[in-house]
Amino acid sequence: MSTIPVMIPWLGEEEAQAAAEAVRSGWVAQGPRVAEFERAFAEHLGVPHAVAVSSCTTALHLALLVAGVGPGDEVVVPSLSFIATANAVAYLGATPVFADVERATGNLTPATVEPLLTERTKAVLAVDQGGIPVDLDALRALAEPRGVRVVEDAACAAGARYRGRPAGASADLAAYSFHPRKLLTTGEGGMITCQDGELAARLRRLREHGMSVSAADRHAAGGGAAVVETYDEVGYNYRMTDIQAAIGLVQLGKLPAMVARRRELAERYRELLGPLAETLVTDPAHGQGNYQSCWLLLPEGAPERTEVLARLAEAGVSARRGIMAAHLEAPYKGTARVPLPVTELITGRSLILPLYHSLTEQQQDTVVAALRSVLG
Template sequence: MDTIPVMKPWLDDAEAKAAAEAVSSGWIAQGPRVAEFESAFAAHIGASQGVALSSCTTALQLALHLLGIGPGDEVVVPSFSFIATANCVVHVGGTPVFADVEPQDGNVSVRTVEPTLTGRTRAVVVVDQGGVPADVEPLRRLCESRGIHLVEDAACAAGSQYRGAPVGASGLLAAWSFHPRKLLTTGEGGMLTTSDEQVADRARRLREHGMNISAATRHQNRQPVIESYLEVGFNFRMTDIQAAVGLVQLAKLEEMVQRRRSLAAGYQAMLADVPGLRTVQDPAWGESNFQSFWVELDHDFPLTRNEMLTVLAADGVSARAGIMAAHRQPAYRGHGHGDLSTTERLTDNTLILPLFHAMTEAEQAVVVGVIHRAAGLRAA
């Protein structure tokens, strides 16, 4: 029996050809294709600057470094997120402070963030979880009133909309992921977008060891160039091979979003009457790209979340447990936190259903049929 995967990137001959052309060009490290991808991605989401990086994790770390976060500084992050969101705070020497999330969308809000703020809070990281846009503007106003920086972890949100504009368009710093689980993939890779040209220029130096001139510019120069290193930097570079793939993927992004939203609407309609099951929805302030389609099971559903995962697997459906609670992980054992009851409830009771561009209606019907039978309903 073929397994229906939880996610499958939309890759074809166009990406293979673009990667091969990058290899044939002889320029495979960070170079002209990276610069082109930066400009194209930034333009697509409405930011003035893009800085291509090795991952979203390094993008978040670099964002906090650019803000001067260090020892003694607190950064508020959701526990309901992949652990990298919290880890990036630790990597720059800061202390992550876990905030709870709203039950409807799994995102932080003013209500959940404000109680965590102290005199040591230097930044808040807001995550667009699973591609569902967080309500960023009220959080930005809160942070500005306290002199606190706001960073958007938009890892999952390429193609999502917030108040009629692309997610991440208006922020000082937003971090993006191009991991294969995301809509737009470069294999591994990430991007930092910003509205500040000076911030972008410094980020480009720091990603390349703090060098005052990029390696690409140095190698293209006909005269010898003696570079200097203006500050301690990192090796967070993206390759031209990855960027070549990213450019092809970017051209497909709108079609990917439309297809995923159509499939998500199908799930919402077919699962609407299942007792004890709630599907993720668009919030009032935006539209999701549905990078992940999650459902929550409550006490009226006859199976636990883990039992439902087992039943789906037995019928050839690859689903996943919902988003982790980072504060429960061994890496953060003993790390103090306040009330995270919504995070824990969502972590324990949500699962992610298959959703990918090439998914067929027949495959979706199989997934829905398994859930209907588990809920004791007749097949549709």
């Protein structure tokens, strides 16, 4: 029996040709295609600046760094997120402070964040969980009067909408992922968007060892001794390659179709699942999700999730455990300052269903029939 996977990237001949052209050009490191991808991504979001990097984790690291986060600071984060959200805070010597989330979206709210704000709080890292947009305006209204920055972890959110705009477009700083589990993929890769030109220029330096003049600019100026760069602060090697950017440009053109298809399939899940769909993740009042992850909570009295996953696999369906909780993992175990009951409920009982562009209705019927059989 062939297995229905939980996710397949929508990649094809057009991406293969774009990557091959980058290889044939002789410029495969960060260069003109990265710059083109940055311009196209910024235009797509309607923001002034986009800076391509090697992953969303490095994007988060640099975004928090330029937001002023450093040793001794605290950053409020959801525990209900991939561990990279908390790790990016720890990279800077700061402390991730775990907040609970609301059940409907899996996202932070002012009510879950406010009790954790202290005089040491430097930022709030607001995640668009599973591609469901966080209510950024509400968090900024809480945080900014206290001098606390809000950085958006939009890792999953490319193609989602917030108050009529692309998710992340309203943030001072937002970080996106192009991992294969995301809608828009470059294999690995990430992007930082920002509103401030000076911050964007600093981000470009930081991603390239702190270099005052990029390798591409030196090449354009004739190389050699024509341009001599300086290194004015400690930087990192967080660059994206032109091969990745070439793929990203093709993927960006497909993004609207990806979102439309995933939303169509998510709605069909809702119809097919009947009462089981009561806990299927859905749009918040303030926006539209891209269904990067289509997750639901297993009902009371259901078999243990490990058993559910095993029995689905026997039926040819590859599902996944739901979103992890960082405060339950070894590096952060025992550090939560407040109870996190919703986080622990969602991480313990959520299940991610197969959802991807090429999923057929017949395959979706198979998924639903298998889930109904397992859950009775």
